[in-house]
Amino acid sequence: MDDLPHILVVDDDRRIRNLLQTYLIENGFRISVAATAAEAREKMRIVSFDLVILDIMMPGETGLSFTGWLRAEGNTVPVLMLSALAESSDRIAGLETGSDDYLAKPFEPRELLLRIRGLLRRQDQPGRGRAEVAFGPFTFHLQRGELRRGPELIRLTTREREFLKTLAANAGSTVVRGELAPEGSEEGARSVDVQINRLRQKIEDDPSNPVYLQTVRGAGYVLHID
Structure with a gap:
């Protein structure tokens, strides 16, 4: 049991806490x-x-504030934010605060499981845990x-900064288009390509x-670092 990944679920809704606890233990x-x-x-x-x-909307201190505190403390533990807010601005706010991924409620349990496993895999990748990455x-x-x-x-737009954060955190490994524009978001495949081209410029x-920023045919993109 001690070798299993240990996850902290933070949500003010007892029903959701219990459901997630049962489902994730089973998996x-x-x-x-x-x-x-x-x-x-504590x-x-x-x-x-x-x-x-981590749920975003909680009484007292919000998930956004708590994530900001974690990052200010230098804690790089992966954070997956959950929220009933599905607007792209809310997702961007979560990522800018320092979260690693964002999932809107309601969600499919299987998708949550895939997101968790993806975040845990990133832990051993070259860009993870670094304050900064260098390329050229x-x-x-x-x-x-x-x-x-x-x-x-170098001036970056909000979207360019968000894309580069994801690519840099996974430097040396392929980032699939779905991680840059999750299914159901307003970012289509064409929009992702446009943002990548702007970064390349x-x-x-x-x-x-x-x-540095290369296409992996049929999959996504990879940022090569020094």
């Missing part, structure tokens, strides 16, 4: 639960978790979302023959 995880951010904080002072499943003359700070070429700050000497 091979150790589970602890908390009803508030304050309770979660548990995390004692236990090192492999992943946190560029450095990208994951928490601040800052791209620099030497000392020069900013980081590649020859965007038509990219060195």
Whole structure:
């Protein structure tokens, strides 16, 4: 049992906590639960978790605020946010605060399981746990979302920054289009390609023959770092 991934579920809805606890235990995880951010904080002072499943809308401290505190403390535990808010602005706010993934309620339990396993796989990948990644003359700070070429700050749009955060966190490994634009979001495959091309204009000497941000045919994209 000690070898199983240990997940902390934080949600003020007891029914959801109980359902997630039962389902995830049945699928091979150790589970602890908390009803508030304050309770979660106390548990995390004692236990090192492999992943946190966190509701955004909670009484008192919100999931966004709690995630911001985690990142300010230097805690890089993967955070999967859950929310009844399905607007893209809410998803972006969660990612900008430092969460690793976002799932809108209601959701299919199988999709939650796939998201969890995907986040846990990323833990051993080259970009994970780094404050910043370097490629060629560029450095990208994951928490601040800052791209620099030497000392020069490169301006990024919100969408470009979000894409680059995902690519950098999974540097050296393929990021499928679905991770950049989850099914059901307003981002279609064409929109993803447009954002990738815009990023290439900013980081590649020859965007038509990219060195750093390359296409993996039939799958997605990979960011090659130094």
